Amino acid sequence: MSRIARLGAFIFVTLALLAAGVFEIGSKEYLFRSTYQLKAQFDNVAGLAEGADVQVGGVHSGMVRSIELPHKPGDKVTVVMDLNHSTHEIIKQDSVASIETEGVLGNQFVAISFGSAGQAEVKDGETLESAPPLVLSDLFKKTSGILDSSQKAIDNATLATAHLNSVSAKIDSGQGTVGELVNDKQLYTNLEQTTATMHDTMLQAQTGVTDFQENMEALKHNFFLSGYFKKRGYEDSSDLVADRIAALPPGTPLKVFTYRTRELFEARDSAKIKNQKSLKAGGDFLAQNQFGFAVVVVSTGMDGDTQKDLVLTEARAMVIREYLVENFGFDDSQLKTLGMGKQTGANQDADWGSIQILIYPTGSVIPADKPASVVTSSAAGVETPVQVTAAAHQKQ
Amino acid sequence: MSDRGFTGVVDVKPSLPMRQDVSAPTVVSTATGLVSGFFEWFGNLGIFSWRVLTAAFTPPYEWRELIRQLDEVGSKSMPLVLLAGAAIGVVISLEARYSLSRFGAKSMFPATLVYSVIQVMGPIITGLVVCGRVGAGIGAELASMKVSEQIDAIEASAINPFRLLAATRIVACILMLPLLTVAADASGLFTGWFAQALVEPLSFHQFISAGFSGATFSAFLPQTFKTAVYGLIIGLIACFQGMNTRGGAEGVGRAATNSVVLGSLFLILADVVLVKFILVFFP
Numbered sequence: 001m002s003r004i005a006r007l008g009a010f011i012f013v014t015l016a017l018l019a020a021g022v023f024e025i026g027s028k029e030y031l032f033r034s035t036y037q038l039k040a041q042f043d044n045v046a047g048l049a050e051g052a053d054v055q056v057g058g059v060h061s062g063m064v065r066s067i068e069l070p071h072k073p074g075d076k077v078t079v080v081m082d083l084n085h086s087t088h089e090i091i092k093q094d095s096v097a098s099i100e101t102e103g104v105l106g107n108q109f110v111a112i113s114f115g116s117a118g119q120a121e122v123k124d125g126e127t128l129e130s131a132p133p134l135v136l137s138d139l140f141k142k143t144s145g146i147l148d149s150s151q152k153a154i155d156n157a158t159l160a161t162a163h164l165n166s167v168s169a170k171i172d173s174g175q176g177t178v179g180e181l182v183n184d185k186q187l188y189t190n191l192e193q194t195t196a197t198m199h200d201t202m203l204q205a206q207t208g209v210t211d212f213q214e215n216m217e218a219l220k221h222n223f224f225l226s227g228y229f230k231k232r233g234y235e236d237s238s239d240l241v242a243d244r245i246a247a248l249p250p251g252t253p254l255k256v257f258t259y260r261t262r263e264l265f266e267a268r269d270s271a272k273i274k275n276q277k278s279l280k281a282g283g284d285f286l287a288q289n290q291f292g293f294a295v296v297v298v299s300t301g302m303d304g305d306t307q308k309d310l311v312l313t314e315a316r317a318m319v320i321r322e323y324l325v326e327n328f329g330f331d332d333s334q335l336k337t338l339g340m341g342k343q344t345g346a347n348q349d350a351d352w353g354s355i356q357i358l359i360y361p362t363g364s365v366i367p368a369d370k371p372a373s374v375v376t377s378s379a380a381g382v383e384t385p386v387q388v389t390a391a392a393h394q395k396q
Numbered sequence: 397m398s399d400r401g402f403t404g405v406v407d408v409k410p411s412l413p414m415r416q417d418v419s420a421p422t423v424v425s426t427a428t429g430l431v432s433g434f435f436e437w438f439g440n441l442g443i444f445s446w447r448v449l450t451a452a453f454t455p456p457y458e459w460r461e462l463i464r465q466l467d468e469v470g471s472k473s474m475p476l477v478l479l480a481g482a483a484i485g486v487v488i489s490l491e492a493r494y495s496l497s498r499f500g501a502k503s504m505f506p507a508t509l510v511y512s513v514i515q516v517m518g519p520i521i522t523g524l525v526v527c528g529r530v531g532a533g534i535g536a537e538l539a540s541m542k543v544s545e546q547i548d549a550i551e552a553s554a555i556n557p558f559r560l561l562a563a564t565r566i567v568a569c570i571l572m573l574p575l576l577t578v579a580a581d582a583s584g585l586f587t588g589w590f591a592q593a594l595v596e597p598l599s600f601h602q603f604i605s606a607g608f609s610g611a612t613f614s615a616f617l618p619q620t621f622k623t624a625v626y627g628l629i630i631g632l633i634a635c636f637q638g639m640n641t642r643g644g645a646e647g648v649g650r651a652a653t654n655s656v657v658l659g660s661l662f663l664i665l666a667d668v669v670l671v672k673f674i675l676v677f678f679p
Contacts, residue, residue: 003467010471014575017582018620021514024604025611051612060609 034085035062038112039127040097041076046108046133048079048099053109056087064110078127081110091128092119099133108133233271233319240314243321244337245295246370253358254291257282261300261316261352268352269304271315276323282357283328291334292364296320299340300353306342313353314339320355336366444562444636451556452563461560465568469530473576480525481580484517485509485588493592503606506598509588510607515619518581520667523626526569526576527659531634534565535655538638539648547639562639566631573627577620614678622670626663633659 045067054062062083070076083091092115100111112128122128170176174183181187219225220235229235259278266274286294298313298320317337325332343353492508538561541547550557589603634655641651 004463006471007463007467010467010474011575014578018575018578021578021581021616022613024608025613025616053609 035082036085036088036124037065038081038083038091038097038122039125040079040081040110040130041127042079042099042130043076043132045077045079046099046101048108048110048133052107054081054083054112055109056083056090056112057114058111061087061112079110083112087112088121090114091122092116093122094119095122095128096131097128098131101134101136231270231272232315233265233273234315234322240311240318240339241370242318243335244314244317244339244370245367247367248295248297248338248358249360249364249367251360251364254361255285255289255359257285257357257359259355261298261355264320264355265316265352269308269312271312271319273319273323276327279320279323283324285359286324286330286335286357287328289359290362292360292362293334293336293366294357294359295336295338296324297338297340297356297358298353299343301351302342302344303351304342310339310341312339313341316355320357324357334366440640441632441636444640445632447558448562448566448632448635451559452567454559456559458560458564461564462567465564466572468533469526469565469568470572470575473526473529473572474579476525476529477522477576477580478583480521481513481518481583482587484521484580485513485584485586486591488512488517488584489588489591493595505592506589506603506607507609509592510585510604510611511615513584513588514581514616518584519577519619519623519626520664522573522577522580523623523630523663523667524660525580526573526626527630527663528656530569531630531655531659532652534631534634535638536648536652538562538635539641539651542639542641542651543644543647557639562631562635565635566628569627569631570624571627573623573630574621577623581620618674618678622667622674625666625670629662629666630659633662 048064048067050064050066052064053060054064056062062081065080065082068078068080070078079097081097091112095115096113098111098113099108101108115122171179171182174180220229234240263278264273264275266272296317298317300309300313314337317339321335321337325335488509492505492512493502496502496505496508538547541561547557547561550560585604585607586600589598589600592598592603593600637651637654637658641647643650
């Protein structure tokens with residue numbers, strides 16, 4: 001390598017390194033980029049130095065060009081900043097400059113917040129709004145205040161705990177109302193006695209209720225009241241549900257007896273039987289033949305209140321069942337009742353309705369009892385007896 | 397004019413005390429001799445500088461010799477300077493990491509390294525290394541030319557030895573020192589980063605970016621170009637010592653030693669002034 005080439009290489013390499021360094025520094029100093037100037041005024045710059053970073057949205061976007069002290073007291077310190085042109089669209093008239101610190105003891109830098117979308121753009125050399133810097137000594141002052149008030153709070157809590165302690169000690173030693181409650185054995189004994197007495201009272205009350213029931217029963221047979229029950233046809237409403245079934249069973253009945261209600265009962269709204277003799281044929285058949293079970297099915301015409309008529313049909317079925325059971329010899333568990341309420345269609349008497357005794361052959365399954373709480377007949381319950389009635393008519 | 401001046405300079409005794417001891421009967425006269433010798437040395441240096449200055453700025457220019465000297469001072473010093481810079485980079489890296497982690501300021505590591513290498517260690521180490529290599533070389537070369545009366549021969553052939561020998565060497569030193577400093581800085585930064593990267597992952601780009609954050613030209617460029625003054629000192633002292641030596645081989649050795657010793661000394665003293673100067677004029 002010739003001397004000149006060696007020298008040239010040396011100079012070239014070192015100058016290249018120098019240029020790299022110059023550009024590295026220059027990029028930090030924004031010498032090779034177009035910049036614009038902004039100013040901000042602070043009461044206190046908290047040790048900010050010339051050449052410090054300016055960050056917009058946390059991005060290094062410029063540097064502090066100079067910091068000028070005010071010319072007279074009462075004015076503010078002016079910080080002049082060079083900002084990269086790319087920030088021109090972000091910084092608006094309402095952007096705020098503040099002096100912040102990297103970490104607790106790090107470098108100071110100026111942070112500029114984003115402006116609002118609608119605001120006007122800043123012009124070169126304009127002065128921004130500023131927020132006072134967080135000075136560490138101020139922070140310590142505030143912290144000290146907080147610590148003082150916390151100390152007071154802790155003192156109060158300690159006092160409250162002491163009071164609580166004294167109160168619980170008093171309770172423990174049986175002083176005061178709560179103390180008596182907690183510590184007095186007598187109170188407990190009294191309470192126990194009271195409970196025992198209450199139990200006795202309950203037993204007596206139960207006996208009283210039984211007596212009352214008997215009295216009521218007697219009252220029903222009393223001269224003054226018996227007329228009502230007689231007219232109604234039955235005494236005890238609870239009997240209505242004793243043997244009733246929910247719906248007719250499937251299958252064809254062995255034998256059907258059909259009666260007109262008008263012929264059997266005294267009045268349209270009564271369950272009192274008047275012409276018992278006409279039931280004899282059905283009763284004899286039940287007494288003399290083997291059968292699975294039988295159902296007394298009662299319905300009324302379409303006049304009157306649905307709910308009342310349902311109860312009425314159940315009552316009539318029950319009364320007929322009672323008559324049959326008392327006067328003819330057969331197993332009374334085999335006879336069920338079914339009050340259909342109002343029914344349309346095949347009724348022989350459109351107003352009073354009809355009564356049927358359906359007798360099913362041996363081996364038929366007895367349908368489940370209708371729960372006592374069910375008041376209205378279901379849609380299925382309405383439809384089935386119409387079919388059955390039709391079948392009965394065919395047989396006749 | 398230059399001929400007379402040249403002989404005048406050559407006639408001046410070297411300032412070193414041991415030369416005075418031979419004829420020093422009393423303490424007072426010894427002290428007087430020391431002081432006057434000291435000032436005489438400076439006076440002669442001043443005259444010598446002036447002669448070199450006038451010779452350097454008046455044609456004809458010795459381009460060929462200048463290029464030879466640029467190569468001698470610059471390219472040939474490069475490996476030495478790179479090595480010295482590399483060593484300094486590693487040392488500062490290790491020391492800085494230890495100190496900074498003690499204070500919990502590890503994030504400042506790149507900036508610490510960049511600032512200490514470029515502002516302080518790079519220039520001074522380059523100056524001292526070049527002073528040792530180039531200063532001793534110039535001193536010995538010129539001194540041997542002087543004692544073997546080659547300089548007289550040059551003069552006799554109507555060539556100004558200040559222009560041919562001194563000016564070219566001094567200008568070469570002035571021009572090359574800043575470039576060598578840049579090389580030393582680069583080498584130091586690289587090895588400093590490398591030493592750190594062996595311990596903790598840190599990309600070179602990240603290191604440079606963090607190191608130069610907040611950097612200004614006034615922080616680095618004056619520090620780099622002040623080494624031109626180092627170059628002036630090294631070249632001037634070495635040429636002066638070499639061309640003013642007397643005696644035979646002993647004089648040559650003395651000139652080489654003095655070039656290095658006085659050169660390094662003045663270089664460091666000048667740094668004191670330069671640092672203050674830079675702080676005032678490049679805030």
